Amino acid sequence: MLRYALPGHDETRIDLFIYPFGQDRAEAALDHGMRDFVASLRTAEREGRFRALSMSDAVAFDLGQAPADGDGPGKRRRDRRGSGDADVERMLMEALAxxxxxxxxxxxxxxxxYPGQVEGDWFAMHSRGYLFYRHLYFFKGRVSATAARIDRGRFAALADRAMRELVPAVQAYNVGGCADTTLHVDPGLPRREMQQMLLRGMVAAQASLEAGNCRDAADEAELAALSHDAELVLVEYPADDWRD
Structure with a gap:
């Protein structure tokens, strides 16, 4: 768990949890993750960690386009291909854009x-929960504040801003089999159709590499650059923690 605070807003707590999920379509992954998220909130209420929980239906909350990683996994794959067919390379760049x-x-x-320190004291809380599927992980955000100290509108704007700034700034750097790709091309197709089929496969493979932030091997120089003026946290998960 990563906990953040904003100067001048000591009434607000911002937590970001990051945990593994695996490869899936974004919408399917989020459906799965939200079911678990809601269930965990219901469990916490039953256990008495808070009371009088009310919860809206989940709504889409997509963040803006992730920053391009010019030296990331996709670029190295393209470099290894060599110059190749100029038309295919041009079409690939246009499709990737x-x-x-x-x-x-x-x-x-x-x-x-939320219970206070004195028995019998309970404080009304504003809260928002967020779930993002990124780099094969779930990024789960919880932002909460004492309702008496900030109005709902200001709190909502603050919570959304926190997620927009924090989530893109945190990377899960993956090394292993998620970097493997297989392209299928029908050799019996005419040359132009074969190129288009290859192009679609290359675009899908590139998009998958970027979405998963996957590499077949750790790049020490890249890790050093990423950790400059930032904290690098190594987390080793048992295989059972990953979805099949």
């Missing part, structure tokens, strides 16, 4: 009462 790189997410509006 059109790839949707938004970070897909969902948002829940929440309200509940």
């Amino acid at each position: 059109a790839v949707d790189r938004r970070i897909r997410g969902r948002r829940l509006d929440l309200a509940f009462e």
Whole structure:
């Protein structure tokens, strides 16, 4: 868990949880993750960690296009291909430029009462929950604030801004089999159709590499650059933590 604070807003707590999921379509992954998210909130209420929980339906909350990683996994794959057919390379670059790189997410509006330090004291809380599927992981955000200290409109704007700034700034750097790609081309097709089929496969493979932030091997120079003026946290997950 990563916990953040904003100067001048000590009434607001911002938490970001990052945990593995695996490869899937973004919408399917988010459906799965939101079911677990809602269930965890219901469980927390039953356990008495808060009470009087109210929860909206989840709505889409996509973040703007993720910043391009000029030295990332896709660029190295393209470099290894060599010059190749100039027309195919040009079409590939045009197709890649059109790839949707938004970070897909969902948002829940929440309200509940949180126990104070004195027995019998309960405080009304504004809260928002967020879930994003990025780099094969779930990025789950929880932003909460004491309702008496900030109005709902200001809180909502602050919470959304926090997610827009924090989530794109955190990377999950993956090394391993997620970088493997297979392209299928029908050799019996006419040359032009074969090129187009190859192009579609290359675009899909490139988009998958970027979405998963996958590499077949760790690049120490790249890691050093990423960790400059930032914290690099190594997390080793048991295989059972990953979805099949």
